Amino acid sequence: MDEFELIRRYFAHVGADRADVRLGVGDDAALLEVPAGMQLVASVDTIVAGRHFPPGSDARSVGHRALAVNLSDLAAMGATPAWAMLALTLPDADPDWLERFAGGLADLAKAHGVALVGGDTTAGALTVTVQIMGFVPRGTALRRSGACAGDLLAVTGTLGDSGAGLALATGSLRTADSAVAHELIERFEYPTPRVEFGLAARGIATAAMDLSDGLAGDLPKLASASGLHAHVDVERLPLSDALQAIASTEQARAWALSAGDDYELLLALPRQHHDSLRASARQLNLRLSVIGELRRGNGVSWTLQGSELAHPVEGYDHFRRASTQITD
Amino acid sequence: MDEFELIRRYFAHVGADRADVRLGVGDDAALLEVPAGMQLVASVDTIVAGRHFPPGSDARSVGHRALAVNLSDLAAMGATPAWAMLALTLPDADPDWLERFAGGLADLAKAHGVALVGGDTTAGALTVTVQIMGFVPRGTALRRSGACAGDLLAVTGTLGDSGAGLALATGSLRTADSAVAHELIERFEYPTPRVEFGLAARGIATAAMDLSDGLAGDLPKLASASGLHAHVDVERLPLSDALQAIASTEQARAWALSAGDDYELLLALPRQHHDSLRASARQLNLRLSVIGELRRGNGVSWTLQGSELAHPVEGYDHFRRASTQITD
Numbered sequence: 209m210d211e212f213e214l215i216r217r218y219f220a221h222v223g224a225d226r227a228d229v230r231l232g233v234g235d236d237a238a239l240l241e242v243p244a245g246m247q248l249v250a251s252v253d254t255i256v257a258g259r260h261f262p263p264g265s266d267a268r269s270v271g272h273r274a275l276a277v278n279l280s281d282l283a284a285m286g287a288t289p290a291w292a293m294l295a296l297t298l299p300d301a302d303p304d305w306l307e308r309f310a311g312g313l314a315d316l317a318k319a320h321g322v323a324l325v326g327g328d329t330t331a332g333a334l335t336v337t338v339q340i341m342g343f344v345p346r347g348t349a350l351r352r353s354g355a356c357a358g359d360l361l362a363v364t365g366t367l368g369d370s371g372a373g374l375a376l377a378t379g380s381l382r383t384a385d386s387a388v389a390h391e392l393i394e395r396f397e398y399p400t401p402r403v404e405f406g407l408a409a410r411g412i413a414t415a416a417m418d419l420s421d422g423l424a425g426d427l428p429k430l431a432s433a434s435g436l437h438a439h440v441d442v443e444r445l446p447l448s449d450a451l452q453a454i455a456s457t458e459q460a461r462a463w464a465l466s467a468g469d470d471y472e473l474l475l476a477l478p479r480q481h482h483d484s485l486r487a488s489a490r491q492l493n494l495r496l497s498v499i500g501e502l503r504r505g506n507g508v509s510w511t512l513q514g515s516e517l518a519h520p521v522e523g524y525d526h527f528r529r530a531s532t533q534i535t536d
Numbered sequence: 537m538d539e540f541e542l543i544r545r546y547f548a549h550v551g552a553d554r555a556d557v558r559l560g561v562g563d564d565a566a567l568l569e570v571p572a573g574m575q576l577v578a579s580v581d582t583i584v585a586g587r588h589f590p591p592g593s594d595a596r597s598v599g600h601r602a603l604a605v606n607l608s609d610l611a612a613m614g615a616t617p618a619w620a621m622l623a624l625t626l627p628d629a630d631p632d633w634l635e636r637f638a639g640g641l642a643d644l645a646k647a648h649g650v651a652l653v654g655g656d657t658t659a660g661a662l663t664v665t666v667q668i669m670g671f672v673p674r675g676t677a678l679r680r681s682g683a684c685a686g687d688l689l690a691v692t693g694t695l696g697d698s699g700a701g702l703a704l705a706t707g708s709l710r711t712a713d714s715a716v717a718h719e720l721i722e723r724f725e726y727p728t729p730r731v732e733f734g735l736a737a738r739g740i741a742t743a744a745m746d747l748s749d750g751l752a753g754d755l756p757k758l759a760s761a762s763g764l765h766a767h768v769d770v771e772r773l774p775l776s777d778a779l780q781a782i783a784s785t786e787q788a789r790a791w792a793l794s795a796g797d798d799y800e801l802l803l804a805l806p807r808q809h810h811d812s813l814r815a816s817a818r819q820l821n822l823r824l825s826v827i828g829e830l831r832r833g834n835g836v837s838w839t840l841q842g843s844e845l846a847h848p849v850e851g852y853d854h855f856r857r858a859s860t861q862i863t864d
């Protein structure tokens with residue numbers, strides 16, 4: 209058994225068993241059944257060592273994140289995930305690394321009922337691409353377009369934790385509080401895609417996207433796609449206790465605005481539906497925070513205690529800036 | 537406009553316009569309609585600079601090959617291609633390179649009616665992953681399993697050209713005959729996926745796969761999947777005039793058996809259907825050659841003029857050996 213036979217072993221049975229997979233790993237292609245009345249929802253994302261995660265990251269986290277960033281895209285569409293394909297380029301076939309990587313991927317896949325239905329493994333610099341497919345009932349997908357003037361802007365969870373977690377993981381930030389450090393690093397290494405909440409928001413939110421590049425980078429895309437102006441009250445950004453324990457409010461807000469990797473959802477929400485969607489969030493043990501609103505016009509504005517901010521963030525995190533996505 | 541906005545421009549409208557693409561490039565995910573009665577056929581393949589193509593290859597060829605190797609997988613299933621997603625990791629955003637890359641990808645996509653519906657562009661070592669999706673009428677896909685004892689083994693086109701073309705492109709083989717060199721290098725740089733022939737073989741061939749790793753590497757997979765023994769008469773391997781013009785018969789056969797990258801189809805064929813499928817091939821201006829047969833048992837055997845060959849090829853091409861595929 210050569211090293212690549214070994215790899216094949218690790219990925220032959222990853223994730224959920226699904227009856228709609230007529231042919232999975234092992235032929236020239238997978239054969240899959242999309243249920244009647246459903247549209248196929250498909251996305252692809254790559255994470256590269258040294259760009260999207262520190263070299264030497266725990267392989268378990270790399271496997272988790274490679275799938276999580278894709279699940280987050282389906283969450284933003286209000287889609288139910290079903291199948292994933294993996295294109296893994298790696299310098300060598302280290303069994304311990306592969307076992308941890310496959311384990312991280314498999315646990316998250318099972319948690320969301322996703323089957324790994326195919327892939328390709330090649331030798332080269334560590335680069336992990338996952339393509340994901342899922343469904344929505346025809347015509348019900350959440351898009352970035354569709355928001356209306358007067359809609360509230362809301363976000364799930366808390367923002368900025370992942371940015372602080374990355375700074376802690378790479379040693380550029382330190383704290384004596386190991387519980388706080390652990391919590392924030394976990395937020396970077398094991399982001400939670402908001403799949404269930406995306407389903408709950410379908411038919412209620414008028415637009416949605418996931419926050420992968422930070423609110424300051426992502427919000428203009430939603431505003432532009434909806435043909436509206438987006439306004440944010442920066443003091444309303446939800447910040448976790450852990451983040452506030454290790455950073456000044458100013459630093460915490462900078463992470464929340466620009467650090468990226470939060471994988472929370474940003475939504476446009478008719479005011480009359482705010483209470484019901486917040487109740488749905490509460491059932492999922494998830495915060496839902498109103499941070500601003502959509503107005504006629506274009507562009508984005510930010511205020512802090514009523515004073516306008518010309519540039520909400522001074523410095524962007526260049527660790528992630530070198531990545532862009534055709535579909536984010 | 538930053539460099540990644542530039543990249544986005546190159547890939548926003550690549551390939552065919554398709555009415556079944558409800559939402560393409562530009563949101564968190566694509567929204568796609570699979571026609572009623574059809575199964576979704578999906579595959580993913582990565583090509584890496586220095587592994588699957590020489591560093592410094594014409595970007596037009598890299599774009600073509602990245603899609604061609606995936607179209608070839610759908611051809612092997614007898615599927616009609618529809619949509620592709622691109623995950624492109626590249627060291628820098630050189631406009632000339634991107635224009636040629638996108639052009640090579642777009643021309644082949646349009647020729648097969650394929651729309652690019654999404655993707656992701658990241659900075660890193662040059663690595664190109666394409667995920668492809670298409671359809672087959674439910675239950676009609678060609679698989680590697682399904683061949684019967686007594687079926688003929690057949691291949692499309694000619695074998696070994698691409699191996700010689702790569703040797704010529706990298707300078708490890710030389711010829712004064714520039715027309716021959718050009719023809720063989722084109723076979724490596726611009727392989728032709730046998731999509732139309734795959735459709736013609738549906739309902740006729742009992743098993744199929746595409747030849748990406750060379751017959752000696754790929755045939756055992758079909759034999760194993762079908763639970764049969766595969767026998768090949770090596771003197772029947774189809775060799776092009778160009779290949780025979782620059783190589784001894786022995787060298788030409790070694791390339792045909794082991795060099796890979798031919799992207800021809802290997803099929804199992806009931807004897808009574810041979811004439812009709814050959815007629816279909818002729819209409820497509822394509823050779824179809826019987827090279828052996830399937831027998832009860834397992835494993836693979838090779839004869840040359842009736843004498844058994846223990847090892848059909850001495851040396852494998854390690855340029856490609858470092859790649860393996862979970863679904864080939």
